Amino acid sequence: MKIEPKISEDILLDEVTSKEYKYGFTTNIESEKIEKGLNEDVIKFISKKKNEPDWMLDFRLEAFKVWKEMEEPDWANINYPKPDYQDIVYYCAPKQKKKLNSLDDLDPEMKRTFDRLGISIDEQKRLANVAVDIVMDSVSVATSFKEKLAELGIIFCPISEAIQKYPELVKKYIGTVIPVRDNFFSALNSAVFSDGSFCYIPKGTECPMELSTYFRINEAGTGQFERTLVIAEEGSYVSYLEGCTAPMRDENQLHAAVVELVALDSAEIKYSTIQNWYPGDKNGIGGVFNFVTKRGICHDNAKISWTQVETGSAVTWKYPSCVLKGKNSIGEFFSVAVTNNFQQADTGTKMVHLGENSKSTIIAKGICAGKSNGSYRGLVKIAKGAKNSRNFSQCDSLLMGDKCGSHTFPYIEVDNKSSQVEHEATTSKIGEDQIFYCNQRGIGTEEAVALIVNGYCKEVLNKLPMEFAVEAKKLLEITLEGSVG
C-alpha cells in the first residue's frame, strides 16, 4: 500500500521542516585507532585488545567468514549510498573525552535542550561529560545500585566484562537468538562488535529497578557495533532501557547493533528504546545509518515487550522481533517512528508463533514530515503447531505535509486453522481544522501540533516507564517543532 498524501498545510509544513538539529555536540576524542579496513588480522587485533578467550575469537572469525559471502540486503524501502566496508575503522577505543569543569561551560543551546527534556542535573553532567563532584555524583549512585543488584544475583555489566567473568553464560546464549548468519549486518556485528551490555536475572528474581545504561559504570565506547545480551531466567522479570532522549552525535556513520533477549519459562522482559541519533541536516546531508537486529525468544509462558520511540538517524532499518517458541508465550511491539526532512525509516517487527496459545500484539505508529519516508514492515507467522494463537496488529500513519511518504508492508502467514490474525491500518493527517480548533482555544500552532502528535502516540508512550515517557513526549515536540527560538 502506498499513500501519497495531498494536503495543503504549507505553513505548518514550513514550520515543521525549518527545525534544525541544533542539539548535537561533538567532543574531541583522542583515541587509539587502527588502520581502515576489515580482515582477519583486524578481528584478531580487536579480540586481543579485549583479552578475549579463544572461543570468542573463533566466534568472530566464523562470523567474518560468513559475512564475506553475504550481500548487503536491498529489499528495504530505503535509499542510501552503500558504505565501503573497507573504508571503515573497526577499532577505536576512546581514551578520554574532554572534560568540562561545570555545566556553565556547556553550549547554551545544548543546556536548553537538556532542560526542556527535563533531564536531571546529575544526568546532564554525565551526558555532557562534566567532571562530577563527590557524594551525589552519578558514579556513586551507580555504585550503590550495583551493590543492590549484586545482592540479588543480578549481573549487569559491559559484555566485554561478562566475556571475562561469566564466559559460560555468554557462550551458552550468544548467537542463539540471532544466529551469526541471520543477516548481513548481524554477521558483521558478530565479527567486529565493540562492546555493549550484558544482563542476567536469576531464577524467580524481579529486578527492582529499571536497568539502563545510565547506571552502568566503566562504560566503554560502545558506539558503532553494539552487542547486547539479556537473559531472564525462569520466573524472573526485568525492565531494560536503552538509549536516551538527549541528542547523540556520532562520528561513525554506520551503526549495526545486535540485541538478543532470552526469556526462559514464565520470565518477562520489557525492553524500551529511545533512539535519537543525528538525523542529518535539513538537506539530507550526513546522519547515522542505523541497521539494527533485535530479537527475543520466549519460552513457555514467557513474555517480551519491545517499546521504541525512534526520532533520529538518517536511515533506520530495524525490526525488533519475538520468537514465541513456548506455549502461552506473549510478544508485544509498540513503536513510534518519526521521520522528518530527508530521514528514511523501514521499521517494524516479526512475530513468529511456534508455541500453542501464543499471543502477539503490534501497535506501530508512524509520523512523517518534511520530505521523509516512513515504512512499516511486519511479519506475523503462525506455524502449524502454534494452535489457537492470536495476533492483533495496528499500523497507523500520521502525515504532515504533502511531500512525505508513508508505506505499510504487512506479511501474514498462517499455517493452521485455529489461530486468529487481525490487522488494522489507518492513515491520517493533522488537519487544519484540528489546528484551528486548538488556536481558537488559545493554543498556538506549535503547541497544537505537539498535543495532536502526543495524542496520536498515546498508546505507545503509555507503555514506556513513566520518566522515560515524559522525556519522550518532549522529544517528539522538539523533533517536530517549527522554528527553534
Next chain:
Amino acid sequence: MLEIKNLKAQIKDKTILNGVNLKVNKGEVHAIMGPNGSGKSTLSSVIAGNEDYEVSSGSITYEGDDLLEMAPEERSHRGVFLSFQYPVEIPGLSVSNFIKTAINEKRKAFGQENISAKELLQLFKEKCEMLNIDKEYLSRSLNEGFSGGEKKRNEIFQMAMIEPKLSILDETDSGLDIDALKIVANGVNSLKSSSNSIILITHYQRLLNYIVPDFVHILKDGKIVMSGDKSLAQKLEKEGYSFLN
C-alpha cells in the same frame, strides 16, 4: 465590546458576507438567525479568525482594538470564544489535558503562572456539576466517539472553564434533545453576566425560549436585513423567512 462595520468576506472567489454591521455591548445577548447559506457560520468563523475566509473590506473592532489584526489564539486570549457547529476530534488527547493547556496558554499570554492542580480540579468539579457531566468524561479523548449532543455540551463545558468575554454559539442547539438543551441553556445563563456578551447563531426559536436574547438579527444573503427584539424570532417561527420578501 464588538463592533462590526460593513464587513465583506469571501471563501475562494465566492462572496459570502456582503456588508455586515453589528454592534454588541457588554452584557448583551444577540441572536442571529437566517436561512441556510445566509452566512451565519461564516460570520462566526471570521470573528474567530479562520483563515479559510478572506476579509475583503470592512472592520471588526474588539474592545477598541482591530480584531482582524490578531492571530486566532490571540483573539482567544483576549476573550473571544467560539462554540463550534462541528467540533473536531483529536484522538488520544484527553478533554482535561486540552482544557488545561488552553487555560495555561491564556495565562502565559498574560504573564501569569500555570493554574494549580487544586484550582483546576475545583473548577472541573464545579463546572461538571453545573452541566450535569460525569467526571469520567474528562479523561475521554477530545470529541472522539462523542454523540452530537455530547460534543455540543463539551463546547459549553469548555466555555465554562475558559470564561470568555465574548461567546459565539454556532448552532449549539442543533443535535440536542430537549433535556440536554435545557441543561446547556441553564449553563449558558449562569455564565451570563453584565461584563460578558453572547452571540447565538441558531435556526430555531426553541433555544431562545431558554436563553432570552436582547436583540434578534436576521441575516440574509450576507447582510443583516432586519433587527428587533425577541418577538422577531417568534414572528419568524410562525411565518418562516418568506415574510422578508
